[in-house]
Structure formats: structure tokens, C-alpha cells
Amino acid sequence: xxxxxxxxxxxxxxxxxxxxxxxxxxxxxxxxxxxxxxxxxxxxxxxxxxxxxxxxxxxxxxxxxxxxxxxxxxxxxxxxxxxxxxxxxxxxxxxxxxxxxxxxxxxxxxxxxxxxxxxxxxxxxxxxxxxxxxxxxxxxxxxxxxxxxxxxxxxxxxxxxxxxxxxxxxxxxxxxxxxxxxxxxxxxxxxxxxxxxxxxxxxxxxxxxxxxxxxxxxxxxxxxxxxxxxxxxxxxxxxxxxxxxxxxxxxxxxxxxxxxxxxxxxxxxxxxxxxxxxxxxxxxxxxxxxxxxxxxxxxxxxxxxxxxxxxxxxxxxxxxxxxxxxxxxxxxxxxxxxxxxxxxxxxxxxxxxxxxxxxxxxxxxxxxxxxxxxxxxxxxxxxxxxxxxxxxxxxxxxxxxxxxxx
Numbered sequence: 241x242x243x244x245x246x247x248x249x250x251x252x253x254x255x256x257x258x259x260x261x262x263x264x265x266x267x268x269x270x271x272x273x274x275x276x277x278x279x280x281x282x283x284x285x286x287x288x289x290x291x292x293x294x295x296x297x298x299x300x301x302x303x304x305x306x307x308x309x310x311x312x313x314x315x316x317x318x319x320x321x322x323x324x325x326x327x328x329x330x331x332x333x334x335x336x337x338x339x340x341x342x343x344x345x346x347x348x349x350x351x352x353x354x355x356x357x358x359x360x361x362x363x364x365x366x367x368x369x370x371x372x373x374x375x376x377x378x379x380x381x382x383x384x385x386x387x388x389x390x391x392x393x394x395x396x397x398x399x400x401x402x403x404x405x406x407x408x409x410x411x412x413x414x415x416x417x418x419x420x421x422x423x424x425x426x427x428x429x430x431x432x433x434x435x436x437x438x439x440x441x442x443x444x445x446x447x448x449x450x451x452x453x454x455x456x457x458x459x460x461x462x463x464x465x466x467x468x469x470x471x472x473x474x475x476x477x478x479x480x481x482x483x484x485x486x487x488x489x490x491x492x493x494x495x496x497x498x499x500x501x502x503x504x505x506x507x508x509x510x511x512x513x514x515x516x517x518x519x520x521x522x523x524x525x526x527x528x529x530x531x532x533x534x535x536x537x538x539x540x541x542x543x544x545x546x547x548x549x550x551x552x553x554x555x556x557x558x559x560x561x562x563x564x565x566x567x568x569x570x571x572x573x574x575x576x577x578x579x580x581x582x583x584x585x586x587x588x589x590x591x592x593x594x595x596x597x598x599x600x601x602x603x604x605x606x607x608x609x610x611x612x613x614x615x616x617x618x619x620x621x622x623x624x625x626x627x628x629x630x631x632x633x634x635x636x637x638x639x640x641x642x643x644x645x646x
Contacts, residue, residue, distance in 0.1 A: 319429050322422040326395060328368060328434040331420050332361045340364065343417040347371040368417070369436055373443065375416050378501035380457040383409060384444070390419060391441060395433030398424075402431070412504040456498050459487065462545070463499050463516065464508035465552030469543060471593065471631025472517035472524045472531070475499075485545045508552065518631075520590055531632050541635035551629075557585040566624040573616055588621065593631050597638060600625065 245264035323334035337357040344352045386409040413419040419431045479495045503511040517524040557563045608614045626638040
């Protein structure tokens with residue numbers, strides 16, 4: 241049966257659950273003028289919601305500031321001590337032994353504690369290119385692009401002029417001896433890629449290497465997708481799940497090395513204590529215990545390769561089926577720019593992992609003051625939330641748990 245608009249009689253496109261009326265496109269837009277979400281917030285009598293969010297943001301900002309100050313202080317020492325040269329031997333000689341040992345350990349040199357500085361440098365240089373190449377063979381496509389970016393201009397990158405999208409790779413590249421912080425003749429902070437590391441570029445053009453990077457990229461995207469939909473899994477579970485996606489011909493350690501390497505620059509997952517977990521999870525062990533105890537009778541939701549590859553990409557919430565529907569419906573009523581939409585999608589996604597649907601919807605309902613938009617907004621948000629994967633429900637959505645088709 242085709243529903244008619246209760247106002248003008250035209251074919252209806254929307255149902256207002258609050259009023260119990262069907263509305264056509266024109267009447268919908270006329271009756272629900274776009275409302276700015278910030279205006280709603282400003283009209284709320286109690287500012288508890290905003291205060292809690294602001295307090296949390298301020299606390300996080302202070303923690304991050306302290307961490308960055310400590311990190312920058314340590315990094316500044318390295319900038320001042322490392323010699324500005326392309327020669328790896330000269331670079332290493334100018335560095336403290338402890339920093340050289342740290343790089344050597346990351347490059348899998350054994351028993352580094354046994355050697356004095358000169359002997360340690362000799363050992364590192366003797367197989368330096370081979371060890372670095374082993375690390376490069378674990379890169380995904382983004383890491384390889386970053387490597388090529390830092391190799392330009394004779395391997396000299398002025399820090400203040402560096403491309404922001406490659407910043408997340410800097411620390412990892414420094415830890416494995418690909419980049420070294422120093423100051424040039426003008427006392428500007430730079431990152432140096434030694435000449436013998438840049439020479440490796442000629443080894444990275446063969447078919448086998450390109451195929452390896454392609455497979456690495458697929459593995460890392462799949463694991464990122466798992467971290468987004470499951471929240472936390474054991475490393476064994478993650479590595480074994482890759483079997484059904486065509487990686488059963490790879491040794492366990494080979495798959496693990498790819499996943500572990502990418503965790504150093506991933507914005508999706510972390511590896512620690514035998515667990516792989518979403519970057520935004522702090523108490524990952526508690527969450528895993530909750531999953532195992534409260535959802536013991538529930539089977540893990542099995543996602544297809546295509547789904548996990550989609551969920552493992554940047555802006556996966558925006559690009560998911562229900563994210564797209566949410567954006568269309570919500571922006572018909574509320575004024576949000578693209579940045580605010582992404583922030584709102586992410587906030588809802590992370591809050592529903594820890595809070596009940598009813599509590600979250602009550603918060604939203606209290607936040608929206610205008611009665612005309614209250615239930616419309618709540619219903620749109622509810623539809624989105626009910627189709628999100630829930631960590632403690634083993635990746636199943638609220639609708640799937642209730643047995644509703646999605």
C-alpha cells in the first residue's frame with residue numbers, strides 16, 4: 241500500500257513516529273527546518289553533557305600535552321647530538337650507545353649488550369642494508385609511499401615542511417634506522433635518510449616485492465577491520481582468521497610479523513600482551529574478559545573479506561551502508577559540516593560500545609530541546625546505532641542480537 245502525506249495528500253516519503261503521521265518530501269522539509277546541533281546544545285537548561293565532554297577533552301589534552309613535551313624533549317636531544325651527514329657510520333658514531341643499541345635490537349641483532357660502542361657500530365653496519373630491507377618487506381602501500389617520500393631531496397626532509405600524512409611513520413622509521421633526526425647548517429630540524437638506505441629503492445621495483453606489499457596491505461586492512469568490528473581479539477585468533485581469506489599458505493610468523501610491523505604506525509589497532517585491539521580501547525583485557533564471560537553463548541559474527549576490507553579503511557563509518565543513510569537523513573534536519581559529521585559518527589560508535597542504547601538515546605533526547613526535531617533526530621540516530629557492530633556482542637549489531645533483518 242502506498243502511503244499518502246497526512247498534510248497534503250501526496251505520496252509520502254517519511255514517517256514521523258512522534259506525531260504518527262506520514263509526510264511527503266516537501267512537507268517533511270517544510271515542517272522540519274534544518275536545525276543547528278550547536279543551537280540545540282546551547283538551549284539545554286542543564287549543561288552537564290557539555291561539561292562532561294569538555295572536562296574529558298581537557299583532561300585528554302593535558303595528558304597528550306605532557307606526553308608530547310616529554311617526547312619532544314627527548315627528540316630535541318637527538319636532533320642536537322646526531323651529525324648532519326648522509327654517511328651511516330658517521331651518523332652512528334655521533335649517537336649515544338643506548339640509541340644505537342635500541343635500533344640494533346629493532347633490527348633483530350642479538351646480544352647487543354655484549355659489545356662496546358665501536359663493535360656495536362661495526363656489527364650494525366656489516367648487515368645494515370639487509371636488516372633494513374627485511375623491515376621494508378613488511379610494509380604496506382602507505383608505509384612504502386612514506387619511505388619514498390622521505391627518500392627525496394637526497395634523503396633530507398626539513399621537519400617543518402614535512403607532509404602531515406607521513407608524520408605517523410616518522411617515529412617508527414627512526415626506531416628501525418631508516419630516518420635520523422639532526423640539524424642542518426641553518427640549525428633547522430631535519431630527518432636524514434642515509435645514502436645506503438636510499439640505495440635500497442633500486443631493489444623495490446621487482447614484481448615479487450610489489451606483490452608482497454599488495455598482500456601486506458590486504459592483511460593490514462583486514463586486521464584493521466577486525467579491530468573496528470570486534471574491538472579486541474587474541475593475536476592467535478586474528479592470525480588464524482586470515483586463513484579463510486587466502487593467507488593459509490603463509491607461515492604463522494610471517495603473518496604475525498606483517499601485522500606487528502604495521503601496529504607501529506596503524507591508526508586502527510594496537511598489539512600488546514598477545515592481544516590485537518582497537519586504538520581507542522584502554523582496558524582491552526577487561527573488555528576481552530567481558531566478551532568471554534557475558535557473551536559466551538554468542539558466536540562471533542563472521543564478516544566477509546569485502547566487508548572487513550571496507551571496515552578497515554579510513555572513514556569506514558561514513559562509507560558504510562548505514563553511515564551513508566544516517567548522513568542523508570540527519571543532515572536533512574540538522575546542520576553539520578563534514579568534520580562534525582565524522583566526529584558525531586565516531587562519538588556515537590564509541591559510546592554505544594560502553595553504554596546501553598536506551599541511555600544513549602535519552603542523552604540525545606535531552607540534548608535536543610526543540611520538540612519538532614527531538615524524536616526525528618532520536619529515530620535517525622537509533623537506526624544508525626542498531627546496525628553498528630558491538631564489541632562485547634562479538635561484532636554483532638543490536639538488530640542482529642534481536643533477530644531483526646538488516
